[in-house]
Amino acid sequence: xxxxxxxxxxxxxxxxxxxxxxxxxxxxxxxxxxxxxxxxxxxxxxxxxxxxxxxxxxxxxxxxxxxxxxxxxxxxxxxxxxxxxxxxxxxxxxxxxxxxxxxxxxxxxxxxxxxxxxxxxxxxxxxxxxxxxxxxxxxxxxxxxxxxxxxxxxxxxxxxxxxxxxxxxxxx
Numbered sequence: 001x002x003x004x005x006x007x008x009x010x011x012x013x014x015x016x017x018x019x020x021x022x023x024x025x026x027x028x029x030x031x032x033x034x035x036x037x038x039x040x041x042x043x044x045x046x047x048x049x050x051x052x053x054x055x056x057x058x059x060x061x062x063x064x065x066x067x068x069x070x071x072x073x074x075x076x077x078x079x080x081x082x083x084x085x086x087x088x089x090x091x092x093x094x095x096x097x098x099x100x101x102x103x104x105x106x107x108x109x110x111x112x113x114x115x116x117x118x119x120x121x122x123x124x125x126x127x128x129x130x131x132x133x134x135x136x137x138x139x140x141x142x143x144x145x146x147x148x149x150x151x152x153x154x155x156x157x158x159x160x161x162x163x164x165x166x167x168x169x170x171x172x
Contacts, residue, residue, distance in 0.1 A: 002094070005068075014080035014112050018087055021117065024076040025089070028065050031075040034058050036115040044128075044146070045106075045122035046149070047156045068093035085110035095133060102132040 017036055024032035034054060043051040043060070052058050055065040065071055091104045104124055111119035126149060 007126065009081065011080050011082045011116060014082070014085055015078065017112070017115070017117065018080050018085050018110065022073075022078065022087060022089065025061075026073045028071065028073075030058060030062055030065070035059060036117055037120070038113055038118040040113075041116075041118060041120065043120045043122075046124060047125040047152055048160070049153065051160075053149045056160070059164045059167070060160055062167070063160055066163075067096050068157075069096060069099075070094050080110070080112075083112060085112065098133075098135075100132060100135060102129065103134075104129055 021033060021036040024030075024036070033162040037054050037057060038170045039054055040052075041054050041057050045159050048060060051060055060086075071091065071093040071129075073089060073091050075087055078087040079085060080138065081158045087110075089106050089108060091106065092101065094101050106122045109119075109121045109123070
């Protein structure tokens with residue numbers, strides 16, 4: 001994992017919070033996921049390096065559930081201490097357009113504030129994800145390059161911005 005779980009005794013409240021979050025995530029229950037996040041949540045992963053605020057973070061999850069086909073989320077190894085938490089989760093889905101199946105193994109790290117998740121950071125093998133998303137040989141050959149990473153991030157950010165504009169109350 002990127003930053004190890006801080007040592008300390010298990011915190012039942014935060015452990016329960018993470019269980020509720022992942023149970024909701026596995027059901028696609030975005031309302032419950034939202035209630036688990038602090039209003040000042042920040043999120044990061046290899047595709048979305050830095051998202052700030054509940055609207056953008058939940059908007060990202062909403063978009064991913066809306067465009068992904070047959071999204072299935074499982075989780076294990078949930079742990080939480082007073083200030084930090086961690087879990088492993090797996091997302092299985094089919095990409096729109098290509099129909100390729102992606103099985104993404106993710107290590108998640110969390111920080112807590114006011115009894116809620118204030119920082120959510122996911123780590124996964126970007127090159128492995130590229131192989132599944134783009135196929136062979138393109139994903140395998142280009143998956144490690146900074147240029148492809150920038151391209152994927154730029155497209156993802158653009159899609160999120162467009163999705164948020166199209167689903168905002170002002171746009172309807």
